[in-house]
Amino acid sequence: MIETDILIIGAGPCGLFTVFQAGLVQLHCHLIDSLPTAGGQLTEIYPKKPIYDIPGFPIVMAGDLVKNLTKQAEPFKPGYTLGERAEHIEKMEDGRWKLTTNKGTEHLAPVIAIAAGLGCFEPRKPEIPNLIDFEDKGVDYIVKDPEKYRDKNVVISGGGDSALDWTIFLADVAKSVTLIHRRTSFRGHLDSVKKVNDLAANGKIKLVLNSEVTGINGVGKLENLEITNFDNDEITKVSADYFIPLFGLSPKLGPLKHWNLNLHKESIKVNPQDYSTNIPGIYAIGDINDYPGKLRLILCGFHEAALMVQSAHKYIYPDKNLVLKYTTVSGVKAF
Amino acid sequence: MEAVININITDLLGNKHQIKVPTDMGLNLMEAIRANDMQIKATCGGMAMCASCHVVVCNSRALPPMSEDEEAMLDDAFLLDIPYSRLSCQLKLTPELDGLEVKLGEGTGE
Numbered sequence: 001m002i003e004t005d006i007l008i009i010g011a012g013p014c015g016l017f018t019v020f021q022a023g024l025v026q027l028h029c030h031l032i033d034s035l036p037t038a039g040g041q042l043t044e045i046y047p048k049k050p051i052y053d054i055p056g057f058p059i060v061m062a063g064d065l066v067k068n069l070t071k072q073a074e075p076f077k078p079g080y081t082l083g084e085r086a087e088h089i090e091k092m093e094d095g096r097w098k099l100t101t102n103k104g105t106e107h108l109a110p111v112i113a114i115a116a117g118l119g120c121f122e123p124r125k126p127e128i129p130n131l132i133d134f135e136d137k138g139v140d141y142i143v144k145d146p147e148k149y150r151d152k153n154v155v156i157s158g159g160g161d162s163a164l165d166w167t168i169f170l171a172d173v174a175k176s177v178t179l180i181h182r183r184t185s186f187r188g189h190l191d192s193v194k195k196v197n198d199l200a201a202n203g204k205i206k207l208v209l210n211s212e213v214t215g216i217n218g219v220g221k222l223e224n225l226e227i228t229n230f231d232n233d234e235i236t237k238v239s240a241d242y243f244i245p246l247f248g249l250s251p252k253l254g255p256l257k258h259w260n261l262n263l264h265k266e267s268i269k270v271n272p273q274d275y276s277t278n279i280p281g282i283y284a285i286g287d288i289n290d291y292p293g294k295l296r297l298i299l300c301g302f303h304e305a306a307l308m309v310q311s312a313h314k315y316i317y318p319d320k321n322l323v324l325k326y327t328t329v330s331g332v333k334a335f
Numbered sequence: 336m337e338a339v340i341n342i343n344i345t346d347l348l349g350n351k352h353q354i355k356v357p358t359d360m361g362l363n364l365m366e367a368i369r370a371n372d373m374q375i376k377a378t379c380g381g382m383a384m385c386a387s388c389h390v391v392v393c394n395s396r397a398l399p400p401m402s403e404d405e406e407a408m409l410d411d412a413f414l415l416d417i418p419y420s421r422l423s424c425q426l427k428l429t430p431e432l433d434g435l436e437v438k439l440g441e442g443t444g445e
Contacts, residue, residue, distance in 0.1 A: 045379050118378050127413060160411055187407035247411050250387060250442065251378055265374055296380075 004030040007109040012040025014286030014301035015115035016069040023076025030079035034120035039066035075334035114284040121249035138222025158246035164192040178206040274311030340433035364423035381424035386412035389440035392419040
């Protein structure tokens, strides 16, 4: 059982900055995120895109902002439960919340801060009739442990950066790697595209363009894939131990929907004074909340995190008076 | 040429809406839909990186050609094969688009 003061759902910019703000008032935090790495949208969707509206940074790459926020949070030793989705909450007798993830990891805290952006990211799945029958039986949507594919025959499909990056990485690990792409050009980084083309030219991987996987066969586990070529509609069978479709992720509000929170469209309604929700002890900050005048900006999420932490402190320690301290005066007292 | 144009939008429930959009603010269609309080997911905020602002164009208008990014994103999201698919965040609203009719596509709601 993981115990903390503030359980933060979502390790995006807003969740990460909450750790820092909470640390300043001596509250410990633990972050939960369905993605295997911190950063939320910034890491998952646009790590190499510039952001121009972070105060004090005329320009910062999204990925670099995440790196800096993680470093800024580090003195306060946040815990991380990554690659797991916050699934279920339960109020305990002592007033704390027990939060269980989809993998069964249990967390206990008096306060939950939902900083889940647009929800949890789920893989986009290609439309292959019996695809779901082979999930965890040869079909993976996310590469968690590359060692799993050592000396195996792997087929990857997709044309973006993750498809290219994993093709390059697994070329040295797997017995064989076949990359299947629906088009003839890739939209990943130029150097990744070049590497993939070089690997194909040297016979290290097999590149199948203008094609897609249209069928999966096997008894109890994946055995072979049917690949349709768009030029001539010819179907080729390729034997495979693993099929990894990498078509990006799209966010879904997910289990939060069933927590009896006051929802408005896809957002959680909050009191704009402290970003508390209709449930005592649960707050919502950043892109996921809604109040009159709401702006979905990272900088607004930072502001909300600072105010929310003050209120959370009052909620946890109703008898303690909090005096605002300036970091310039007091410094950062690491845990 | 009109400074304010009309755009007709059919939402996911099949309801039709007409919105008036000024053409002097550099808005794209996704932003115009949002500005009129209609639900559209548009996760990435307009970078052609998520396809959750997908629309299907219902009447022919002189639409700007797709960029490579837009085409590749639609393809990645398995939407390119749907005829007249576009990413609304990539459609800049100009006077020529007065009377444009679109349907919100799959992936724009929950």
